[in-house]
Amino acid sequence: MDLNERIKEDLKSSMKAQDKLRTSVLRMILADIKIAETSGKPKDQIDYVAVVNGYQKKLKKTREEYERLSLPEKVREIDNEIAIVEEYLPRQLSDEDIKKIVNEVVEENKFTGKEFGVAMKLIMSKCGGTTDGKKVQTFLKQRLGC
Secondary structure (H helix, E strand, O other), X not given: OOHHHHHHHHHHHXXXXXXXXXXXXXXXXXXXXXXXXXXXXXXXXXXXXXXXXXXXXXXXXXXXXXXXXXXXXXXXXXXXXXXXXXXXXXXXXXXXXXHHHHHHHHHHHOOXXXXXXXXXXHHHHHHOOOOOHHHHHHHHHHHHOO
């Protein structure tokens, strides 16, 4: 069962269980998937994980905004939504694993601060979409002393 089918099945289950939050989140994910499907790409070329990841990024941005506005109740709501979305994403690399990859890539290629973009691209390709780019950026800046 692919990710799209799994989300649809989980939506049915959450509707039967009358779990309003889960139902709402899954409907939003399916709406984003529908937008991706109508973008003109063939269905077999749509990366459903990337669509769900995009939705997670939107939620994280919203969370940051609520934190900036000092709305703790809204932050908790968004945290609950993010937890649901993360169930449909591959396991993210730990901070230690990210640091290890960053150190390996920098030492192998002898990168300097001027080659930050090249190093970032290489590290992100090595991580394979299982990490947050902001974390990689932070660790790489620390490593290169930028």
